[in-house]
Amino acid sequence: MNDLGIFTTIVTAFAVLAMGLGVLGPGIGMGMAIAKALEALARQPEAEKSIMRWLLIGLAMIESLAIYVLVVVLIVLFRSPMLDYLLHK
Amino acid sequence: MNDLGIFTTIVTAFAVLAMGLGVLGPGIGMGMAIAKALEALARQPEAEKSIMRWLLIGLAMIESLAIYVLVVVLIVLFRSPMLDYLLHK
Amino acid sequence: MNDLGIFTTIVTAFAVLAMGLGVLGPGIGMGMAIAKALEALARQPEAEKSIMRWLLIGLAMIESLAIYVLVVVLIVLFRSPMLDYLLHK
Amino acid sequence: MNDLGIFTTIVTAFAVLAMGLGVLGPGIGMGMAIAKALEALARQPEAEKSIMRWLLIGLAMIESLAIYVLVVVLIVLFRSPMLDYLLHK
Amino acid sequence: MNDLGIFTTIVTAFAVLAMGLGVLGPGIGMGMAIAKALEALARQPEAEKSIMRWLLIGLAMIESLAIYVLVVVLIVLFRSPMLDYLLHK
Numbered sequence: 261m262n263d264l265g266i267f268t269t270i271v272t273a274f275a276v277l278a279m280g281l282g283v284l285g286p287g288i289g290m291g292m293a294i295a296k297a298l299e300a301l302a303r304q305p306e307a308e309k310s311i312m313r314w315l316l317i318g319l320a321m322i323e324s325l326a327i328y329v330l331v332v333v334l335i336v337l338f339r340s341p342m343l344d345y346l347l348h349k
Numbered sequence: 350m351n352d353l354g355i356f357t358t359i360v361t362a363f364a365v366l367a368m369g370l371g372v373l374g375p376g377i378g379m380g381m382a383i384a385k386a387l388e389a390l391a392r393q394p395e396a397e398k399s400i401m402r403w404l405l406i407g408l409a410m411i412e413s414l415a416i417y418v419l420v421v422v423l424i425v426l427f428r429s430p431m432l433d434y435l436l437h438k
Numbered sequence: 439m440n441d442l443g444i445f446t447t448i449v450t451a452f453a454v455l456a457m458g459l460g461v462l463g464p465g466i467g468m469g470m471a472i473a474k475a476l477e478a479l480a481r482q483p484e485a486e487k488s489i490m491r492w493l494l495i496g497l498a499m500i501e502s503l504a505i506y507v508l509v510v511v512l513i514v515l516f517r518s519p520m521l522d523y524l525l526h527k
Numbered sequence: 528m529n530d531l532g533i534f535t536t537i538v539t540a541f542a543v544l545a546m547g548l549g550v551l552g553p554g555i556g557m558g559m560a561i562a563k564a565l566e567a568l569a570r571q572p573e574a575e576k577s578i579m580r581w582l583l584i585g586l587a588m589i590e591s592l593a594i595y596v597l598v599v600v601l602i603v604l605f606r607s608p609m610l611d612y613l614l615h616k
Numbered sequence: 617m618n619d620l621g622i623f624t625t626i627v628t629a630f631a632v633l634a635m636g637l638g639v640l641g642p643g644i645g646m647g648m649a650i651a652k653a654l655e656a657l658a659r660q661p662e663a664e665k666s667i668m669r670w671l672l673i674g675l676a677m678i679e680s681l682a683i684y685v686l687v688v689v690l691i692v693l694f695r696s697p698m699l700d701y702l703l704h705k
Contacts, residue, residue, distance in 0.1 A: 263443030265352030267450075268431035272356075273363035274451035278458030279421045280367030283414040284374035285462035289469025290414070291378025294407035295385035296473035298400055300480030302389030305396045307483045311476055312403055314490055318472035319410050321497050325461040325468070328508050330417050332457045332515075337421075338430045341516045342446035345525075347434075374465075441532030445539075452540035456547030463551035463643075467558025474562035478569030485572045489565055492579055496561035499586050503550040503557070506597050510546040510604075519605045520535035523614075530621030534628070541629035545636030552640035556647025563651035567658030574661045578654055581668055585650035588675050592639040592646070595686050599635040599693075608694045609624040612703075 263346050271340060275333045282329030286322050293318050352435055360429060364422045371418030375411045382407050441524050449518060453511045460507030464500050471496050530613050538607060542600045549596030553589050560585050619702050627696060631689045638685030642678050649674050 297315040301308055335341070386404040390397055424430070475493040479486055513519070564582040568575055602608070653671040657664055691697070 262352065263440065263447075264434050265356060267443060267447045268434055269352075269356045269359050270447050271450045271454075272360045272425055272429060272431050275454045276360075276364045276367040276421055276425050277370070278454040279418050280369070280371035280458075281455070282458035282461050283371050283418055285465025286469075287374025287376070287378040287411055287414050287465075288381075289378070289465040289467070289472075290407070290411050291375075291381035292466075292469035293472040293476070294378075294382035294404070294411070297407070297476045298382065298386045298389045298404060300476045301400055301403060302393040302396060304480040304483060305393060305399060307480060308399055308403075310483060310486055311479055314479065314486075314493070315403070315407070315472070315476060318468070318475070318493075318497070319407070321501065322465055322468050322472070323410065323413070324501070325465050325504050326414050326417060328504060329458050329461055330421070332454055332508070332511055333421055335515070336450055336454045337424070340431075340450060342450050342518075343434075345442050345446055345521075441529065441536075445532060445536045448536050449539045449543070453543045456543045458547075459544070460547035460550050463554025464558075465554075467554040467556070467561075470555075470558035471561040471565070475565045478565045482569040482572060485569060488572065488575055489568055492568065492582070493561070493565060496557070496564070496582075496586070499590065500554055500557050500561075502590070503554050503593050506593060507547050507550055510543055510597070510600055513604070514539060514543045518539060520539050520607075523531055523535055523610075530618070530625075534621065534625045537625050538628045538632070542632045545632045547636075548633070549636035549639050552643025554643070556643040556645070556650075559644075559647035560650040560654070564654045567654045571658040571661055574658060577661065577664055578657055581657065581671070582650070582654060585646070585653075585671075585675065588679060589643055589646050589650075591679070592643050592682050595682060596636050596639055599632055599686070599689055602693070603628060603632045607628060609628050609696070612620055612624055612699075 267343070267346055271336060275336045279329060279333045282333075283326055286326045289322050290319055293322070356432070356435055360425060364425045368418060368422045371422075372415050375415045378411050379408055382411070445521065445524055449514060453514045457507060457511045460511075461504055464504045467500050468497055471500070534610065534613055538603060542603045546596060546600045549600075550593055553593045556589050557586055560589065623699070623702055627692060631692045635685060635689045638689075639682050642682045646675055646678050649678065 300311050386400055389400050475489055478489050564578055567578050653667055656667050
């Protein structure tokens with residue numbers, strides 16, 4: 261098996277594994293935030309607008325973590341920067 | 350075993366493993382959110398419409414994390430970008 | 439398989455895996471912070487400005503942890519400093 | 528594969544993995560601290576100045592842990608002290 | 617691969633990994649301590665001086681744990697005591 265075969269195999273496998281691993285923390289974190297937001301909403305229904313504005317800002321910041329992982333995974337899958345060293349050898 | 354055989358074997362195995370791993374966090378997170386939503390609903394039954402609207406928005410955002418994993422897994426399974434390097438060698 | 443092939447394969451695989459691992463802690467931590475912020479907001483709606491100013495400062499500090507990981511991953515992927523020893527050998 | 532190739536490959540891979548692992552604890556710890564600070568702020572809004580001074584001192588001390596990891600990772604990546612033994616052999 | 621190559625490779629890799637692993641506990645521990653200190657501060661604002669003196673002493677003792685790891689990692693990286701046995705053989 262040549263270099264290119266090993267590279268594409270292992271890198272593709274680890275990239276998809278990293279994506280699966282990368283949503284573990286954000287998934288639990290977003291669940292915590294939403295849970296408390298709904299509890300807060302039940303205690304103070306008149307503050308719905310204020311609670312939910314901040315919940316959405318918070319979810320967007322957690323979502324950004326998952327997007328970092330997605331961006332790195334897509335860079336590695338579609339345009340892996342180290343592949344040039346193997347192709348133009 | 351040639352390059353293509355190893356590539357398809359390992360990549361398919363890791364892709365399906367990543368999908369299984371990727372629903373772990375979102376699954377727990379959605380459980381937390383729904384649990385608190387039902388608790389909030391029992392405390393404030395008249396706020397059902399408001400609680401459930403925000404629960405659905407929150408669940409949709411957690412769901413998006415699992416969709417990222419699904420998209421990456423489907424890209425890798427159906428149209429793996431690195432497979433070209435092995436086919437047009 | 440030569441040096442360059444092994445280097446690019448393993449380093450790319452571990453870099454993307456590290457990114458997936460690196461958002462686990464920050465994701466859970468941000469979820470905790472947002473959850474308590476919303477609970478605090480429901481208890482003291484008049485303190486919204488003060489609570490949210492400090493929540494955003496806190497989230498920015500947790501986000502900085504994820505950015506450290508992202509920076510190290512991008513350095514390693516695009517301009518790995520140890521690659522020179524392999525190229526100009 | 529010669530010494531230099533194995534050294535650069537394994538060291539770069541472990542360095543980036545250590546960075547991903549090193550933000551796990553600080554990320555969760557900072558989340559805990561910020562969460563309780565906001566809860567305290569809601570209970571004693573008049574003590575904001577005092578609470579937040581100590582929160583920032585605490586976050587700075589947790590951040591220092593992540594900086595230790597970052598410094599060691601960057602030392603190893605850019606100027607690994609043991610590389611001399613391999614280069615000037 | 618000779619002795620020196622194996623020694624420097626494995627030692628550097630594990631040293632940086634140990635640094636990443638070594639801040640896991642202190643990071644979570646410091647977060648717990650700061651969280652409860654701020655909660656205590658909100659309950660007894662007039663005891664700020666006393667609470668925070670002891671928080672800083674506690675954080676310094678937890679920080680010392682991470683410094684132990686840092687010192688050992690730096691000793692191993694820059695002046696590994698067992699390296700003499702390999703060099704002056």
